[in-house]
Structures are given as structure tokens and as C-alpha cells.
Amino acid sequence: MLEAFSNPRSVAVVGASREEGKLGHAVLKSLIDAGFLGPIYPVNPKADEVLGLKAYPSVKDCPGTVDLAVILIPGKLVAPVMKECGEKGVKGVIVISAGFREVGAEGLRAEHEIVDIARQYNMRIIGPNCLGYIDTIAKLNASFAPLMPRKGTIAFMSQSGAIASSILDIADARGLGMSRFVSLGNKADLNETDFLQEWGDDAETKVIMIYVEDIKTGARFMDVARAATRHKPVVAIKSGSTSAGTKAASSHTGALAGSDAAYTAAFRQTGVIRATTVEDLFDFSEAFTNQPVIREDGVCIVTNAGGAGVMAADAVEHAGLKLAQLSPQTMAALKEKLPPAASVLNPVDVLGDAQADRYGLALDIVSRDPNVNAILVILTPQIVTQPKETAEITARLMTNSPIPVFACWIGGALTAEGVKILTANHIPAYPEPERAVRSLRAMLDYRRWLQRPKFQPRSYDIDRKAIEQVFDAARKDGRLQIGDAEARAVMQALGIRVPGSGLAEDADEAVQVAEQIGYPVVLKIASPDILHKSDIGGVKVGLKDAAEVRAAFATIIANARSRKPEAEIWGCQVQEMIRGGREIILGVNRDPQFGPLMMFGLGGIYVEALRDVSFRVAPLDELDAREMVNEIRAIRLLRGVRGEPPADIEAIVDSIQRLSYLVTEFPEILELDINPLMVYEAGKGAIGLDMRLVLAS
Structure with missing residues (x-):
């Protein structure tokens, strides 16, 4: 799909310059110095030649075909050149x-214009406002990066050009080569x-x-x-976590999610290993790159x-x-x-x-276990070490080992020569054990991902018509928020059990409904x-007879009218009193990048004060739902402690999957809470x- 970048037959540099210090000069020189084997065409209407190569007034004047064009001219001049490239x-x-969306509305319009031109001529664009592209396989350096990386098997992509330059420098210092860079x-x-799709099938790349x-x-990224x-x-x-999306959400889920929760969930659900520092990224x-992936848990430490x-x-x-035992x-x-x-x-x-020799004896023995x-x-360097x-x-014994071997030479000048030898023999060497162990943890996470069954989200036979009727009625009334009185129909249509209930417009009707349901x-x-009914004194529980129902009805209506005088009041929902069980909360908040972000946690203090919740992006499968449940710190309370019977975790897992199916099938749902879902033994x-x-x- 992206062969024009990874294997171009020829390259034109629009804005090639004879003046050192100009990007047009640096990029052309990088192309030449990298040893690109095809024709390179400098494009500069004011020059006959640049860096010893014949220059051309426009892309259209270049002889033969041009597969790849690199543009380094002022942003306002890019669109006409794009049209020439298309022709x-x-x-x-x-x-x-530069000079596109990063500078404001006018730049954004210019960016849209060049994309429209590209689509018209079936061209693909990297950028704008980027460092460029490097391909060590094709000996192509179409960038103003400070160096050409050595050939290797790591492909790297970066949204930041400055970070990309630093990454190249760090990789070079650590002796790591790259296959592709964008x-x-x-x-x-x-x-x-x-690029993830392209590099996922790239035989030249071992790690992305x-x-x-x-x-x-987001959704396509996950697929x-x-x-x-x-x-x-x-x-x-x-990087770039922000709370802006959190502040905009009004539900519990939105308030707790934070923009970073969706990324954490998406990476976890797709097997992407998340590094929290550049050091971890490289480690x-x-x-x-250099070691086999750990087969299963069991680490042996050999130390002096x-x-x-x-x-x-x-x-x-x-x-x-x-x-390891x-x-x-x-x-x-x-x-x-x-x-x-x-x-x-x-x-x-x-x-x-x-x-x-003693290290060798120990390594030889433990490696056979x-x-x-x-x-x-x-x-650690001691007087006889x-x-x-x-x-x-270590290199002689452990090179080509079927299990991963990491080294930790703790020191500076005294250990430097040994570290060089280990690195040259593809044994990662770290200055402290914690870094080595974090890398092993990443390896084990990846192994478990490879062992994970194929992603299979479950479908449910739900009453779509009933759900659509609830949504249509709300929209007809000019409302986007749907409260408990209406939303219970959605839960029933979804296959989630709800308590007996009825709507009462006055106190007499409330008593009638209560007597049909049965007290309390x-x-x-x-x-x-x-x-949020409790916030305005809109809930009364444990009502044991008609007198208590009448009094509660009057109090609730009075509270609502005094604290929310603008609210439309339908009456009171009379509901069966549910005894026992453990409270949990299920929620959804639609993330702008990834879509429906689901939340699970225990109710009450666990969600409000301790923020003990887990997140996943819908759709999710049974394994995702089960992991959500097991991930919270308070899971022992659901499993049963101090003689209490365990909660019905299977019912929780099923409810999570049903909710995932609902928000996937009905993308118009922005936010949703079931709070509480009472779970029995x-x-x-x-x-x-x-x-x-x-x-x-």
C-alpha cells in the first residue's frame, strides 16, 4: 500500500537549495549520502544544478516517472505543487x-486543500509539518533528521519530529538499528x-x-x-494526557475515566506494550529485538x-x-x-x-533447568571481578539461548567494556536490575497476549424495537437525557433483570402500585x-405501609419543586425494595477517539472515594469482561471474605458483555450508568x- 515510500524508483525534492543551512539543502544531501540507488531530481526554478545534480524548474519537468516527492517550500505554495505532482x-x-493546521484556521483550510488534491490524483501524504521518512532497506533518507540510522529490525513512528530526532540519536548510542522511520x-x-498495518506484515521489521x-x-487502530x-x-x-474530556462528561464514568484511560484500555485489549518512559521504550x-520471548514465568538470578x-x-x-524454583x-x-x-x-x-569461570559454571547449570x-x-565490580x-x-554460553538472558553490569567505567561485549552479542545489558525486570515483565505480557484466544465479542438477542421507542420518545420531547423511569425499559430489552416498578402521578396511585408490588x-x-435523584432528596427507601408511601411522595415532590423548580415532574417511581446483594456500577462514556469506554467497579465508597474501577473499550469479549472484574483492588470482596458467599461473578461478566453489545449497536448512546447493579451470591x-x-x- 505504501510502496511509494518504502520502495520508490525515483525521488523529486521540491525546494532543493544550493545554500547550506537550508532544509532543502539538508534533505537533498541526506538523500545522496544515504546511497539511494534511483534517480534524485532537485526541483528549483532558480538553479541549474544542486549538489552536483541537474535541477528542474518543476516536478512536471523531471524526466521519466517520479514515485516520491519531498516538498520543502512555504506552506502557501504547497497546493499548486501538489497539483503538479498529481499530474x-x-x-x-x-x-x-509547516504552516498548516498547527497555525490556525487558515492553515487548516490549506491542509484540507492539499488532502483534496491528493485524493483527486490517488496520492498519499506523509505530513505536513513533519521531519520526513527514512528507510534503511531502500537506502532512503528523505528527512532532515540529524543522522541516518544503522540498518536494523526496529520500525519507529513518531507524531513529534523533535522526539523523533532524539530517538534516532538514542538508538544510535545504544547500537540499535532501524528498518523504517516516519x-x-x-x-x-x-x-x-x-503504518502499523503496513509494518505489521513487513518481513524486515521485528519490533514496532x-x-x-x-x-x-481509534476503532480502526484497535482492529x-x-x-x-x-x-x-x-x-x-x-503523551499528551488531558482532563478536558473528563470535565465535559456528566456521568460517573466520564468523571472517572480521563482521556488516558481509553488509551490504556485500547493498548491492553490489542496487545500493544505500553512504555511510560523513553527509557522503557528502548529497553x-x-x-x-535481541532475545526470544519468555515462554512462561520463572526467572533465575545469578549474582556475585x-x-x-x-x-x-x-x-x-x-x-x-x-x-524459578x-x-x-x-x-x-x-x-x-x-x-x-x-x-x-x-x-x-x-x-x-x-x-x-565460576559465572560460566553457574550459568551452564541453571540454563539446563x-x-x-x-x-x-x-x-558488581569487586577487586577480583x-x-x-x-x-x-556469558555471551559464549547464552548466545542463541532458547530462553531470554538479560545482564545487569552495575557500575560505570569498570563495567563499560563488559557492557559493550554483551551488547555486541545481542544480550541486553542494564545498569540496574529493575530495568531488566521491567523488560521481562513486558515480555511475559506479550507472551500471554500471544496465548490469548481469538477476539470474539458476543451477540445478544435484544428487543431493538423497545429500545428505539424509548430513544424516539425522548427525542420527540426534545430531550437527550433519559432517566430511570424510562431507562428501565432499555435494561429489560437488553436482558438485564429489573425490580417490579410502576409510575405514580399522585400519592393515591403510589399506594396502589406499592400494594400491587408488596411492601416494603x-x-x-x-x-x-x-x-441524580439522591442529590435533591428524591429517593426514599424501606417504606412499609400506605402512610409512609403518602408521606414520602409528598416529601419527594416538595424537594424536587424547591430544588429543581424548572424540572418537569412526572410523579414518583414506586419500586420493589431489593434486599441483600453487593452494589456494583457499570458505566459507559463515549471517547472521541476510541468510542464507547466501559467502566466497572464496586459501588459506594469504592467508586466515589477510592476510584477502584477498571476500563475497557467496547466491543469486548468474555475474557475482556472477566479481566475487568478481576482487575479491581476490591475483587476479594466479590470472591467472598470472612465466610461470606462469593458474588455471582458470571452474572457480572454477562451484564458487562450485554452493555458492550448495547453501546456498540446503538452508537447514539454517549453516556450510560447502571448504578447500582445489585449482585447476589x-x-x-x-x-x-x-x-x-x-x-x-
Whole structure:
């Protein structure tokens, strides 16, 4: 799809300059210096030649075909050149020029214009306002990046040109090569999802790195990422979190989600490994590039320092990993080969006087243990330590190991030579054990993603007509907010059980409904304009007889009229009093990038004060729903503590999936809360007590 960028036969540089210090000069020089094998055409109407190459007054004057054009002229001049490129038959355009949406409304119009031209001529655009594109396979450097990366197997995309330059420099310092590199800029046409799809099938790329500030097409990104991560690891760092979307939402879900929750959920649901720092971005990517993915949990630590071993063991536990249980045969072999004072447990302590040969003996033995699925070798420089020789023996024994091997040479100048040897032999070397362990954790997360069953969201036989009638009635009344009195019909149509209930316009009717349902009952204000009923004294519970119902009706109506005088009052909803069960909250808030963001948590203090909630992007499948439930800190309360029976977790999982299906099938739902959903003990189901939702205008 993007062959015009990854394998162009020829390149035109529009705005090529003879003047050093100009971008048009730097980009042309980068193209030449990279060794691009096809024709390079400088385009400059005021020059006969640039950097020894014949120059042409326009793209249309270049001889033969032009597959790729790089544009470096003022933004206001780009549109006519785009039209010339289209008429020439150019297939790919890199618009490095700035002056588009980033400068305001006029720039946005200019950006739309060049996209329209590109579509008219079936061209694709990188940029505008970008650093450019590099392809080490094609020996193409169509950028003003400060260096050409060495050839490698990491593909990197960045929304920020400045960050991209830094990433290239860090990669070079760490000895990491790249296959492809793109600075996305304003993403007027091509975006991160397009390159993820392209690179997911790229045989030259083993790992994909992403720096992103926003994702334009969230749902498509998730579909593409699910496919790409089945073939290779994708490591992403996301910046630019904002609370603006949170402030705009009025539901519990919107208030708790935050814009970053959708990205965290989307990455988790698609197998994308999220890095929180640039350091982690490189550590994880280097690990995936150079080592096999861990098969299952079980880390063995080999160290010459007890303290460092303890630090590593702590890091393993904090990361949710496990130390391998060494077999009796392994411990016997270690005891035979190591000094009496050495520890043959895990961590294996070869003692402070260990030289390279003792490390070699220990590594050879533990690497044969079937319980060991990863090895972390730690070295601290002591008077007899051999950092260089130990690195050499580690490399000799562990290169081509079927399990991942990480090194931690803790030090500076004394360990530097050993680190170089390890790195040259594709063994990641870290200055502290915590970084190595975080990389192992990322590897195990990816392994579990690969073992995960195929994504299969469930469909439900719901009463669509009943749901549409509720929505149509609200719109007919000029309303977008739907409260409990109406929303219970949506829950019933969705297959979620609701308590017995009826609407009463006056106190006499409230008593009639209560006696039909049976005491005790609950009364709630029924108003399309009052969604948070408790806030205005609009709920009374545990009403045991007609007198209490009449008194409660009068109080609720009076409260509503005094605190919400503008509200339309329908009366009171009389509802069956539900006893027992555990309160949970289910919610949805439609994220502008990813769509419906679902929330689950326990009700009451757990959601309001502790914010103990989990998020996923709909649609989701049974495994997603089950993970949502198990993810909250208070899960033990649902599983049963101190003799309490466990809650019906299967009913919760089913309710989450039903809600996911609803908001996927009805995209007009912007916000939705079921609060609370009362969950009974295992096997007895759940019942929705209150629901509210907001429709799109």
C-alpha cells in the first residue's frame, strides 16, 4: 500500500537549495549520502544544478516517472505543487513544510486543500509539518533528521519530529538499528494506523515502536493493532494526557475515566506494550529485538553480590513475576561446582570473589533447568571481578539461548567494556536490575497476549424495537437525557433483570402500585430533568405501609419543586425494595477517539472515594469482561471474605458483555450508568436498580 515510500524508483525534492543551512539543502544531501540507488531530481526554478545534480524548474519537468516527492517550500505554495505532482503521476508525497493546521484556521483550510488534491490524483501524504521518512532497506533518507540510522529490525513512528530526532540519536548510542522511520507530523492523510498495518506484515521489521500524542482512528487502530501484535511486538509511549474530556462528561464514568484511560484500555485489549518512559521504550524494544520471548514465568538470578540479588528478587516480585524454583538436580550440581559459602537457592549467589569461570559454571547449570524460563546475570565490580571476561563467557554460553538472558553490569567505567561485549552479542545489558525486570515483565505480557484466544465479542438477542421507542420518545420531547423511569425499559430489552416498578402521578396511585408490588417499597422522583435523584432528596427507601408511601411522595415532590423548580415532574417511581446483594456500577462514556469506554467497579465508597474501577473499550469479549472484574483492588470482596458467599461473578461478566453489545449497536448512546447493579451470591444473578443514559444530539 505504501510502496511509494518504502520502495520508490525515483525521488523529486521540491525546494532543493544550493545554500547550506537550508532544509532543502539538508534533505537533498541526506538523500545522496544515504546511497539511494534511483534517480534524485532537485526541483528549483532558480538553479541549474544542486549538489552536483541537474535541477528542474518543476516536478512536471523531471524526466521519466517520479514515485516520491519531498516538498520543502512555504506552506502557501504547497497546493499548486501538489497539483503538479498529481499530474506527473507521483504516488507518494512527503510534505515537510509547516504552516498548516498547527497555525490556525487558515492553515487548516490549506491542509484540507492539499488532502483534496491528493485524493483527486490517488496520492498519499506523509505530513505536513513533519521531519520526513527514512528507510534503511531502500537506502532512503528523505528527512532532515540529524543522522541516518544503522540498518536494523526496529520500525519507529513518531507524531513529534523533535522526539523523533532524539530517538534516532538514542538508538544510535545504544547500537540499535532501524528498518523504517516516519515522522507523522499533522497526519493530514497517513497516520499511525496506516503504518502499523503496513509494518505489521513487513518481513524486515521485528519490533514496532510508536511515540503518539493522539490516535485519529481509534476503532480502526484497535482492529489493526490486534492483527499486527499477533506477528510482532508493538511498543508504544503515549503523551499528551488531558482532563478536558473528563470535565465535559456528566456521568460517573466520564468523571472517572480521563482521556488516558481509553488509551490504556485500547493498548491492553490489542496487545500493544505500553512504555511510560523513553527509557522503557528502548529497553523493551531492545529486549524484543535481541532475545526470544519468555515462554512462561520463572526467572533465575545469578549474582556475585547478595544485596544486588535481593534488589533483583524484590523487583521480580513487584513486577508480578516469580522466581524459578530450581530443581533438586540443579541445586545439587551447583553445590558440587560452587564454593561451600555460595547460595544454590534462587538467587544463585556465586560470591564476591567469583571470576568468569565460576559465572560460566553457574550459568551452564541453571540454563539446563526446565523450571528456568529467563536468566538475569548480575555483576558488581569487586577487586577480583572480571567484567570483560564474564561478559565474554556469558555471551559464549547464552548466545542463541532458547530462553531470554538479560545482564545487569552495575557500575560505570569498570563495567563499560563488559557492557559493550554483551551488547555486541545481542544480550541486553542494564545498569540496574529493575530495568531488566521491567523488560521481562513486558515480555511475559506479550507472551500471554500471544496465548490469548481469538477476539470474539458476543451477540445478544435484544428487543431493538423497545429500545428505539424509548430513544424516539425522548427525542420527540426534545430531550437527550433519559432517566430511570424510562431507562428501565432499555435494561429489560437488553436482558438485564429489573425490580417490579410502576409510575405514580399522585400519592393515591403510589399506594396502589406499592400494594400491587408488596411492601416494603422504594420511591424515586420521576423526572426527565432530574438524573441524580439522591442529590435533591428524591429517593426514599424501606417504606412499609400506605402512610409512609403518602408521606414520602409528598416529601419527594416538595424537594424536587424547591430544588429543581424548572424540572418537569412526572410523579414518583414506586419500586420493589431489593434486599441483600453487593452494589456494583457499570458505566459507559463515549471517547472521541476510541468510542464507547466501559467502566466497572464496586459501588459506594469504592467508586466515589477510592476510584477502584477498571476500563475497557467496547466491543469486548468474555475474557475482556472477566479481566475487568478481576482487575479491581476490591475483587476479594466479590470472591467472598470472612465466610461470606462469593458474588455471582458470571452474572457480572454477562451484564458487562450485554452493555458492550448495547453501546456498540446503538452508537447514539454517549453516556450510560447502571448504578447500582445489585449482585447476589453465585448462581442467583443480578438486578439493575437504576439506569440513566445520554444520547447524542
